[in-house]
Amino acid sequence: MRKSAALCTLPLLAAAAMANDGSWIASGGAGAFAPNDQIQLVSEDLRIVLGDDVTRVKVTFTFKNSGGGTRVTMAFPEQGSGDVAGPSIEKFASWVDGTKVKVTYKALTPQDQGDAYKGVWLKEVAFQKGQTRKVVVEYTVRNYGSVVGDKGMTYILQTGATWKDDIDDLKITVDWTGVREYSKPEIQTVRIKDEFGFETAPTTLPWRAPSARIRTLTLKDFEPDFDLDLHMIGGFWNFSLNGRPISFACMFRNFSIYKPFREGSDVLFPVDSLPTFFGRPEGEYDWIGYALPECDMFGNNLEFEQPDKVKTGDGQVLTLRRPLRSARYPIGIPVPADYVFLKDLILALGGTYNYISAEERVAITLPTTSR
Incomplete structure (x- = not known):
């Protein structure tokens, strides 16, 4: 697995370039500060429930230790720009094997990856030799928006590339049954570029539609080299x-x-x-x-x-x-x-x-x- 993704300079999407006219917020992913060749992110089950103003996220990670006993710092990143001060994620909580654990928010500077991420939510997780652990994260996040009437959120997948090997099983569910004033979301593959936005990363994915307002995606042996942007406009669009x-x-x-x-x-x-x-x-x-x-x-x-x-x-x-x-x-x-x-x-x-x-x-x- 590649441990980092090379980015080229491309024009940003309109919503990301709105700067002080609105806010642009991204969140998600389980990351480590540095590549880890001992712990594998075996599976990820991500559920995103969109609303008009906020989005609720629940993600379940399964990690497996292929080496001796160790303790790692897990970093859940947050990216934002515009008129949003402080953390954009709200009600952040995490559990390890069913037990709620302490999580600390750390703001980042350009010297410690602050160009790409606004901050990280940190926790310590210990692994015994050969141990498999289940990590659950739940939070709500304010949707980004601008004066032209768009809303949405971005979920960072790329930080999963900091762990050993590929992700064996990835499942993503996007649910917008609670959206009332906005359109069906356009689901785009993007790459977080810096604090001012992202670039498109065109990728064809096998999304399925179990109902009119739910999309699901299942991937095997996934190398996370892109992120997901869910973008809506006011009114109807489909x-x-x-x-x-x-x-x-x-x-x-x-x-x-x-x-x-x-x-x-x-x-x-x-x-x-x-x-x-x-x-x-x-x-x-x-x-x-x-x-x-x-x-x-x-x-x-x-x-x-x-x-x-x-x-x-x-x-x-x-x-x-x-x-x-x-x-x-x-x-x-x-x-x-x-x-x-x-x-x-x-x-x-x-x-x-x-x-x-x-x-x-x-x-x-x-x-x-x-x-």
């Missing part, structure tokens, strides 16, 4: 277009404070975000509106000339079943914006709109050739 999932990254390209929301099977979508919804990224920071292949059939543009009329880029005027609605979402935004019933727009464009309740997903199809 769309597919012609079988392709649509990422809510597009909502950060136009920096709109207005978010889509759902009323039953209907989704109301902010008109000013339609170009990016049907757009694609170009380069590091740019986004081209109405640039998806499906947009060719309506002239790569939409203009709402009247509340119930939309004009396509090729000059056709289409009638919507319901007119635009003036709305504020999230609630509390002082100035309303124009929202379109997404179903009506898709049907007017000759497509299909299907809300799949078992997945809480809107499946959209659009023709790729002119009508």
